Amino acid sequence: MRTERVVLHFPKHLADKPVIVNLVRKFDLDFNILKATITPDEEGVMVLEITGEEENFQKGIQYLKELEIKIQPLSQDVIWNETRCTHCLYCVSYCPTKALQRDEETYLVKFDPQKCIACGICVDICPYKAMEIRLVV
């Protein structure tokens, strides 16, 4: 099994074709659309999480390339939304890099983006959705 997050750039003529559905139909891949937009020049940009067997995965990517869809790996940033944060400190010990830490006096959480490796653990577990993945496309 392989899961990858990729950014797809669709040329104009493909924007209304069922390309992504074919990943499921033809290659038995699962997908999760993380973001989809149409740029002003009508190119489609889609951020996709694709999961499937390695062989199918390769075939699926090949299929997309043949359609002249540009594929990029995804880089991402994690941001801390202070207004949603309750400072429960729940995330602190799960963070592998100490990017999230507790202030010993105030018991408030401190986020250091420099230390964050965007592993996404806090994004999954923060009950208040105070940690968000921002996609750098």
Next chain:
Amino acid sequence: MAKTIEEINEKIRQGKAVVVTAEEMIDIVREKGVEKAAKEVDVVTTGTFGMMCSSGIYFNIGHTKPRIKLGGGKVYLNNVPAYAGYAAVDIFLGATALPEDDPRNRYYPGKFPYGGAHVIEELVAGKDILLTATAYGTDCYPRKFLSAYININDLNEAVLFNVRNAYQNYNVAVNLSNRTIYTYLGMLKPNLGNANYCSAGQLSPLLNDPFYKTIGIGTRIFLGGGIGYIIWQGTQHDPSAIRGENGVPKRGAGTIAVIGDLKQMSPSWLKGASIIGYGVSLAVGIGVPIPILDEEIASYTSVKDEDIYAPIVDYSSSYPNREPEVIGEVSYKELRSGEIEILGKKVPTNPLSSYAKAREIANILKEWIKEGKFLLTKPSAPIPGPESGVRFKPFSGKELKEEVGSR
């Protein structure tokens, strides 16, 4: 010399009451002793802010033209099912309700991005909420469908009504199995990977009045940023739980049911929560004032994290199977240090309730009282204490067939 609530209220009105938080009271009693502290301090404020699943709201939308009777029909708020088994236009929404098309734990662990608690938060924030309803229609209430945006400002009554909040004490959850589990106390890594707890400890309301001597039915409180009241003991109230020599329970023990005007509340103190693999819950901010009537109460309110013990429970087996085993007991001081030792292993601890917010609530309540905006109440009736013999009983219904569920 004992004080009365009337005397304290008179001082509050005159702006002369001495009000401190439960944290500050610890130092005052340490420095001056209980006797002097009881004389000098009039009110101790407490606070807690954590997920409290047995929360919900009810409201009345007013009558449509022509009329509709939602009672017996179906009602959804932003696609989340609400309870319509009242009369024509009264609706109840529970915090943990989920849209019917939420996949739940089918894709394990489920994400539970949106549910009743999020609707409550958005309603309180003044956002429009989509109400869709179907009804069967009667001669006096002919209408069968309703689809409309509603806003808290247009509702008649909108009331927060939580049947169990502010657990006096709570379990510390660990996982002895060899796979990660997802619980209402958070994600628990295998083989004692972490220990999760959920209490404001020394700031928590019922830990500062362990025998419910001042907290009772009718007590006015800080609730969700507004003013609310305790209206009953909470469900699962268990005053007979074992206690330490200081009277402080070492298990879940007491709970309260609370009510208050939702229109006064704020989304800062009522927050929708999504607990991965578990479901949706509502984080509620509660603050309870404790009148320092005598030395006994002064001494209770000086309780410290190191004097409060919580049981460590295995959520991979004992808890789901309702086995009574407790792995050990640990104080909130140890828990708050960030690491405890369990069965010879050093284990990191994770809080789920916000100590910083609990502190903020205790301070807000303190200001309200000092400014004379908030007077204390004398309970109209007590909530049952240990002497009542009230116990939290396990399920004893007669099951029709044996069904051992497992995930």
